[in-house]
Amino acid sequence: MAFIDLKDVTKAFHAGEEEYPAVRGVSLGIESGEFVAVMGPSGSGKSTLLSLVGGLSHATSGIVSVDGIDLGSLGPNKLSDFRREYLGFVFQSFYLVPYLTALENVMLPLTVQPGMNGTAGDAAQEALRKVGLAAKSRRLPSQLSGGEQERVAIARAIVNKPPVILADEPTGNLDTKTGDQVLDMLQDLNRGGHTVVMVTHNVENAKRAGRTIEIRDGQVVSN
């Protein structure tokens, strides 16, 4: 069994009596330490696939497991704990909390992590240093550029040292140069031992990954 393992996974959404399958019978495996790009056009189901791996939604059928943990068997609280311990999310829209400083945003995952009370600040400062933003730790998101906000989001994703980083279109809102810097960081993190799964529709970005999974109409067309 792969570190991230999907077996015959289907995810369908309902609108009234109509059923719309976003992912259909997908089976794939991602080994620990891989950098995988999930590519596909808009509406192909790639983000839904990421949400299944991230434990943000349950599969309609099939099994999604990470490190041998069947995500379908976890209750809401256990699923939250799983996300906190195993995953770091990097979103296209950054999703920084506007009333918290960069440092506080990075500290967020640690506020609910047992045993981190005394060291959360140091860990967050270290994460910000890794993304080159230690000097701007006291700034609010509104006082940072788009690229800097994405770097804060990356620092937040790695602060609790999760084995897996899930990035959803991480360069979607950035200019090419800043986007390249973000991809460099993801590559660095992968070299540091993190498993990275990145959703993108940009072929050039996908080339940064070690493997590309192409998905179309909810099905894997190349792996």
Added chain:
Amino acid sequence: MKLIDIAVNNLRRKKGRTFFLVSGLALGIGAAVALTSVGDAMNREVMHTLDEFGANILVLPATEDLPLSYGGMTVSAINTGGRSLTIEDARRIKTIRNSENVSTVAPKLLVVSEVKGTRVMVAGVDFPAEFKLKKWWRVSSGMKPGEVSEVLVGKDAASKLSIAPGDTVKLNGGTYRVSGVLGDTGSQDDSLIFADLATVQKQFRKGNAISLIELAALCGGCPIEDMVDQVNGALPGARAVAVKETVELKMQAMHYFHRFSLGISLLLLIVAGMIIFFAMTASVKERVQEIGLFRAIGFRAGHIIRVLLIEAFFVSFLAGVVGYAIGTISPRFIAPYLMKAYTLTFVFDPVMAVGAVAASVVVGLLASVYPAVRAGRLDPIEALRTL
């Protein structure tokens, strides 16, 4: 950083929203506190007025005789030969523990005399005390007695005896000038002739005896039964009784005010609670992506609920403090339009302060529970939408 820091930072950095939330609840709490303060003050004023309005304690001789009736009051007449009260008894009432609550002491001597061949009851009274006690007395013609040789005649007595101000009447051999006639009181006072107490005692050879004492006790802050006990203790030969109708009327009036202010206060708290409820619901909707992010990075539903309830606690605590201040200060400006006769005094009331803050916190938390639980149950993928 702890959950409390997230809540505090949100309130601190979203000053406009925090101000709106605190203001909404503070106004509700302030209005409730003001209403309670004004209600209590009005209560005290009404109690004070009612206390001064007629007797609420009767002091009678302790006797085994059958009672005689006087205007609905029970009187054991000294004519029956029982032990009578004396003017010293009336003075001793001023020595009881709650003497400062005794507003008026009105001793009376009741005797029967014959005027123009008709038997009539004569009441020897202390006129200043009597007029203070019976605020409803109006002299319809003539004027109040100014001399000890002058009498005041009840309306019916004046009519039946065909006497008018300026006339003279003979009482037990003495001649007295009618200074005035009382207006209709609807009581037995209409059939009486009122004369100076000392003069009647002398004219009817009663020494310093009196028939009964009427007391107006200011009992806003003391149980009337206590004062009755104190009077009975001070006057062993007497029997003090509370005029139940008067006491019950006062209690009823007090309860009406109390219920009124309580009802309106509850209504205001409900309205304030609804303001918080809608504001918190709107806040949750506004922060849906933020809540989705919290869930995505590992916050449990309970963590989300705690953050929102901590915010609600701080908002409602602050609103309670501000509300108490508003509610304590504003009546100083409102009260003059509601009450003129009685001066309102507002002091720091720790019970009211703690009650206001506690009520605010309870209302704030209760109103926030549902939006907070709903926020905790938000599906993170629905909240984030981009994944």
